[in-house]
Amino acid sequence: MSADAGLRTVDEHLAVVLDGLGALEPIELLLLDAQGMMLAQDVVAGWPLPGFDNSSMDGYAVRAIDTRTASEATPVILSVVGDVPAGASQRSGMGPGLAMRIMTGAPIPAGADAVIPLEDTDRGLARVALFHPVRTGEFVRRAGEDLPEGAPALSAGAVLGPQQLALLAAIGRDRVMVRPRPRVHVISTGSELVDVGTTPSFGQVVDANSYLLTAAARDAGADSYRVGIVPDDHRRLLDVLESELLRADVLVTTGGVSMGAYDVVKQALSELGTVDFVRVAMQPGKPQGFGQLGHGVPIFCLPGNPVSALVSFEAFVRPAIRRMLGKSVIGRAVVQALALEGAQSPPGLRQYRRGVLHREAHGGYSVSFAGGPGSHLIAAMAAANCLVVIDEEVTEVVAGSRVTVIPLLLSQR
């Protein structure tokens, strides 16, 4: 078909989208606000970990040399000259031949060089009988043995999970520089749309796309915001776009990019920046708009059919969000799976079919299709857990052949 001449490939369009797109400027956040984000600075330890020599057991601080003859038969008896509580604000001290009761984590008193655990003693209060010798340094955690003062703790690029946040707290960092989540604002356009909660009249459709894309953007790591529905009205759309431009790092519209007569979206956009409307060699998702508005805010104008919107999001918007988050791997993992049924695909287009991926007993995968290729099949899309990719040059998938599958794994929270 001559209309398909000069289509841009999926890979070419993705390259256009990613061209010049980088991680957002770092911001400083409190530790728990930074969870899951990428560190944007190298962090060194402001003090050693542990901060002081301390006991790894509940027991008695002793001098190892005083315990060397201890045994069950002939215990060594030492006078207990006091307790070292955890959190003692100054270092205790004790002389030779003496012992101090000590808790796990409490500082080793001056004059002691080892700890004997409670269970190797008679647990005495004034005097204690030791049933085993201990070696110098035994049950003592040395200051700095986990991390010396000034040592690198975490490097830029580390993802801040629970353990990394714990380390930052332990070395006294209450806030850190991280790559922020891009603010992705989602607008549905179309005079046929009504908001959920309104019963649609004849010819009206409930806006599902803004929910779909807002949730997908959040799942991809964005701080997403559902702007809602804007009717096909030039002035209204212009107002909304101008306002959202001030708040968003990325704008996503859906609807209004077909070839029909009511495409006010394109005109409004042309007044705010440069957006190219192209045809991409994919099914669904052929009509794509991408460009910059205002001071370089990327905007994606996705088709209005829900399946087209999801596939377009996965192909172009999700990688852009991951790039802006600073991720080195921006694409989803793919797997190879055995096709349980056959499918047709138009020549020259990369087809993305919705599928249900199964893990086989032998460890491999198989996949069946969830509904047909129609881009309006929302229920079938909701039953799918993957996209099946049928490459441009493939026009038929035969049952029993291997296909490439993109599992649509959700963030597990």
Add this chain to the structure above:
Amino acid sequence: MSADAGLRTVDEHLAVVLDGLGALEPIELLLLDAQGMMLAQDVVAGWPLPGFDNSSMDGYAVRAIDTRTASEATPVILSVVGDVPAGASQRSGMGPGLAMRIMTGAPIPAGADAVIPLEDTDRGLARVALFHPVRTGEFVRRAGEDLPEGAPALSAGAVLGPQQLALLAAIGRDRVMVRPRPRVHVISTGSELVDVGTTPSFGQVVDANSYLLTAAARDAGADSYRVGIVPDDHRRLLDVLESELLRADVLVTTGGVSMGAYDVVKQALSELGTVDFVRVAMQPGKPQGFGQLGHGVPIFCLPGNPVSALVSFEAFVRPAIRRMLGKSVIGRAVVQALALEGAQSPPGLRQYRRGVLHREAHGGYSVSFAGGPGSHLIAAMAAANCLVVIDEEVTEVVAGSRVTVIPLLLSQR
């Protein structure tokens, strides 16, 4: 060692924790607030999807029979009697031998039974030349073909990702009953603790555990809240616990469960409920407290060393959170990996070592240890991406043997 007689196994303690624990009572949430949560009701379609017969292309609505002789050489010419815009509030109609311009998604006018795409026409305004015939129903999406009215849309237990939220919106559900996220409140106890941002004096330690566990609980799916530090003061602790009991579905304390002399935690707890302090056959994490306070709020009293706290969380608290979320699979996935180095493990205890898991070129996994077994090694813990499990009966892992590994995958957001 006689002190180890009668230890509870990890599996036995987990069974005690999970006994009687179920999913929380469903709550009703707006769609985007329900993202990632589990549906707690069956949902049927309140109307069909699509809601009306509509066009799958931009083109012209026609009667198929009128197009049957059309070809490039001898096109059929039809009069265009108007436009069917998307969102038309009443159904258009047209007579035989006529055509109406129609956009993707717009309702098929009465009298038409097919759509011919723009690119198969001369795109005429008053009259249009058709270059191909179309079959009855071609490029028409039938009302209800995706989901008939009253059909099951989603079942209780479905996890609400972007596609499922889109379907709920499309069928008019603006809010749904879901299993709520358990509210997990985290308290660090210990007079030696200072908050991050305060430079610790001699003998003081920055509280890292409340950050660790609050982040871990959130990553596990909880709505977690860091209460902060409570010193070893009976009255203060009692006040905090009584107050948090009113707000939390689960309480987690860390610290104060060693055998030392300053264990005010146990006493305060005994005044508010029943908490059993037991010794579990694991390393780290041997001292564990678990019980119920007030009107049956589960409380976990985890040891105070950061690594012990993390391992205890993974072994007991995370499964409890997943169970309360209604998940059918509550444990993390495990993999088998080649040990790149050897390790010792005490007899009778299940040892959890921190490790770094590598994916091998051939597709399998190998694992090295991140630091030694010491439960105070926070920096080593932050360098780890997995736990290596050495079973109770194993006392030595030889380099080159296979070990069980729990990858500590983060929620990817």
